Amino acid sequence: xxxxxxxxxxxxxxxxxxxxxxxxxxxxxxxxxxxxxxxxxxxxxxxxxxxxxxxxxxxxxxxxxxxxxxxxxxxxxxxxxxxxxxxxxxxxxxxxxxxxxxxxxxxxxxxxxxxxxxxxxxxxxxxxxxxxxxxxxxxxxxxxxxxxxxxxxxxxxxxxxxxxxxxxxxxxxxxxxxxxxxxxxxxxxxxxxxxxxxxxxxxxxxxxxxxxxxxxxxxxxxxxxxxxxxxxxxxxxxxxxxxxxxxxxxxxxxxxxxxxxxxxxxxxxxxxxxxxxxxxx
Numbered sequence: 001x002x003x004x005x006x007x008x009x010x011x012x013x014x015x016x017x018x019x020x021x022x023x024x025x026x027x028x029x030x031x032x033x034x035x036x037x038x039x040x041x042x043x044x045x046x047x048x049x050x051x052x053x054x055x056x057x058x059x060x061x062x063x064x065x066x067x068x069x070x071x072x073x074x075x076x077x078x079x080x081x082x083x084x085x086x087x088x089x090x091x092x093x094x095x096x097x098x099x100x101x102x103x104x105x106x107x108x109x110x111x112x113x114x115x116x117x118x119x120x121x122x123x124x125x126x127x128x129x130x131x132x133x134x135x136x137x138x139x140x141x142x143x144x145x146x147x148x149x150x151x152x153x154x155x156x157x158x159x160x161x162x163x164x165x166x167x168x169x170x171x172x173x174x175x176x177x178x179x180x181x182x183x184x185x186x187x188x189x190x191x192x193x194x195x196x197x198x199x200x201x202x203x204x205x206x207x208x209x210x211x212x213x214x215x216x217x218x219x220x221x222x223x224x225x226x227x228x229x230x231x232x233x234x235x236x237x238x239x240x241x242x243x244x245x246x247x248x249x250x251x252x253x254x255x256x257x258x259x260x261x262x263x264x265x266x267x268x269x270x271x272x273x274x275x276x277x278x279x280x281x
Contacts, residue, residue, distance in 0.1 A: 017091065021088035035254050039217075072139070135154035138155075157220040164213050195262065215232055217248075219232070
């Protein structure tokens with residue numbers, strides 16, 4: 001559950017989540033895309049393998065201008081609104097629908113009140129996101145690294161995208177739900193509370209799944225030869241050490257915190273506006 005507003009029918013909550021999720025998605029791209037471009041170049045573009053965040057940024061600006069940092073922003077700008085709104089819509093609809101089953105509302109021992117329906121709804125929301133996001137991510141990565149792509153290969157890297165997204169969104173929804181239940185005053189703040197909550201939850205989730213995000217960028221960016229995910233992970237560790245799995249974590253962390261924090265401010269206030277307008281009555 002991503003808000004503390006009074007809930008209505010599961011279908012209506014899904015529709016509301018779809019609407020306000022668009023605001024979350026487009027805000028996220030507008031705020032975070034330049035840092036995402038730097039991250040992707042560090043992970044998947046030849047010539048940037050040893051460059052740090054600042055060097056990658058200055059080199060990109062020098063060669064391509066400021067517009068280079070926004071290369072590939074069109075697919076995620078409209079696509080992010082779609083897949084992020086879908087993830088929230090599916091999560092909210094599933095979470096509300098499962099309210100009718102007592103077993104789904106039973107608290108899991110030792111989890112500070114976490115309910116099974118959060119896990120199941122998170123799985124559904126993450127899977128729906130991965131299905132929509134994979135082709136859009138491929139288009140974005142190819143544009144960011146100066147490559148072209150064909151429609152026949154738009155689901156390249158779906159496996160690692162799905163694994164990454166399950167871990168990412170599962171962790172995010174668990175943390176948001178835990179904060180909502182145990183620190184409800186956070187949601188009452190119009191700006192600082194939602195910003196810190198979502199920024200922190202998203203960043204912790206990204207840290208957890210970052211090796212898979214790195215591998216996804218390599219697969220979709222055609223970096224190196226084709227190989228199974230396990231072999232690609234092992235090769236990265238062999239060549240760069242364990243720290244190599246976290247390449248690009250600097251700009252990724254900044255992007256995650258700023259983009260998700262700002263986006264939650266927009267979405268949480270939109271949820272409050274929906275209630276104020278009587279659309280949940």
